[in-house]
Amino acid sequence: MPLYHNDDQAMLADTARGFIAEEGNIAKQLRHWRDRDCKDGFGHGLWKQMAEMGFTGMLVDEADGGLGMGHVEAGIVLEEIGRNLTPSPFLTSSVLAATALKHGSDDLKGRYLPGLITGDSVFAVAIDETAKHRPERITTRAEKSGNGFKLSGAKSFVIQGASADMIVVAARTSGADDDADGITLFAVPKDAAGMSHDAVRLVDSSMATHTKFDGVELDGDAVIGEIDGGRAVLDAMLLAGRVGAAAEGVGVARGAMDMTVDYLKQRKQFGKLIGEFQALQHRASHLYSEVEIARAVTIKAQQLLDGGSANAELMASVAKAKVAKTARLAVQEGVQMHGGIGMTDEYDIGLYMKRDRALAEFLGDAYYHANRVAELSGY
């Protein structure tokens, strides 16, 4: 498969770009909700619009009412979300939770997918328990109780945890904390008793929760996939999420770069446009190169994932790490080249820096994924 968008994908990209720039732009969404101290951190109206555009159910199989598209397509939407810093449950709901639900029973699919597709529901995922991404270690426990389970433990960095109608929770049903096996995934409904959310606003104005499960009682049919065999589903979900996060990161990097290059063409100092200074030109050109490369490997990872390749895991980590490094460069150079104005809240460039910081931590940062690249390569 050639490493660029085919005609259908290019058309989707055009549509997504126009729509998200129009409806999901910084003034209309991120600043709007932030300045109103919105408790969700995103707008439900836009989520409904995204449903009307057919975005929300892109990764849902056609048999289940979705569009049955792939990660290249989802990545197209995510890149535009990143470019516009659009606060949206797309990554958690339409990519992560939707991937988990692919492995769910018909009953679970019937319960949750229609809401996702219409944009009436929002889902979250609860994986991490510490400040750094360590899905290898799961200590939250789900003990057999009657026909179901009793869930106890705590999760952190649950994006949109408080606003979600359902949270996909990775819990341990057997074995020791560091075992690969013994994991089970659960679809935990919003109103389950014994669940508490300590919501915090993050640096990028998004909302996350520290979520506690204090003997939350779950029916047996809340299980996604196999009991004790959830690691495979968790891995599939993480893989999709990482590739998706990489795509969003490419958007963040491109958005920051475009703003900066624009600024270089407008701002005058020493009687010249600052874009005439070679010191800045070279840094901008270097940044451009890195962004192109990060984008290429992200598309590669998307294609491998869609093709079911054994190499997808390695390339997903390469992409996540490369994008994390590149987006970091883009936002740092962006703020620096904006000079003092880059430090102000009024200018958008700083918002890119904040979003990059949060996105980099989500599902593993550059260090985590470089380490995985080493491990998967056998060193």
Next chain:
Amino acid sequence: MADLENFRAETRAWLEANCPPEMREPVRGEDDIYWGGRNATFKNDAQKAWLEACVAKGYTVPMWPKEYGGAGLSAPEAKVLREEMGRINARPPLSSFGIWMLGPALLHFGTEGQKQRFLNEIARGEIRWCQGYSEPGSGSDLVSLQTFGEDKGDHWVVNGQKIWTSYADQADWIFCLVRTDKENKYGGITFMLFDMASEGVTTKPIKLISGSSPFCETFFDNVSVPKSYGDDVPAYVGTINRGWDVAKYLLGHEREMISGADGGERAAAIGAAMKRHAAKTGDDIDPVLRAELAMFDVDALAYAAMGEKFLDEIKVGKAHPAQPNMMKYAGTELNKRRHELVMAVGGSRALEWESEATENGKPSKAWLRTKANSIEGGTSEVMLNVIAKRILDLPGA
């Protein structure tokens, strides 16, 4: 697809029958590379047999049309051939600036007569070419070149000096940028082809930090260059005074090649190989070095994807015309980092300049050689200038 699979099977069988076992070994020294030319000698019978087999099949230049000595392969077929050769570690049968640089320019700008004559000679490895672009005062600012060809009707008299002319002392012919109009900067350069044995051409090797002397100062003292070598075989490519267009086109190819965009070793991950190497020699890779290797592999594998994307886009005309500059910049900087890491993993062993264990300083010489990657064919700084100007459209660039 089925056709490609057939082609793969045929190619595999052909390679099995025609590539001698001695040619399925990594290149160890300069004499393992066959450059061709009038004075070339073969290192052994296997090298000769391998070249002859490839020439007969058109595999020294697989994608060139058959009438010019190629095999007329499509891009996907050529990829299969590369993969199959890679699979058995087959050495390139012939290395040459004629194949990499002049050939593509002739295919694009040459007359039918020039193609018939020069491309076939190149494909058979009969004539070895060198590239006469740089001058002592004109490197990055190539268009300022001063070597002058005075028009004498049916010939020019060329005077001047070139520098950094790779393998000039071993080359048979030179493709050379010569000013033919002093008033016109860009529009006053002619792209000439002439014999290095012409009277008035002398070369003097320059020794490099890596110890070898692959390039020369080249002097032209009243060299007479005819305007034509026969019917439809002009001695210049393109149009007189419009050689800059040819030079630029060719530089694009050169940059692409130097960048390793085609996924050669420059775009490969090295961590696992370094670990195996260290295990063999009983050395350790400390955690910080491992981390650097991992970060390098991230960048290398990402660059490999970029290379693939770039070639895919070129095929359908989607790539930005200045994209080769980006590939060259990123690829060469990456390759320098690669060799820094190889040296770090090698430790004191990699410092041995003359020893059997290092095959006479192979790692350190390779390491030093890579430093030229970001200079030859246009420096990294110049690549960044081009990106700023032609892609980012920055002011005054």
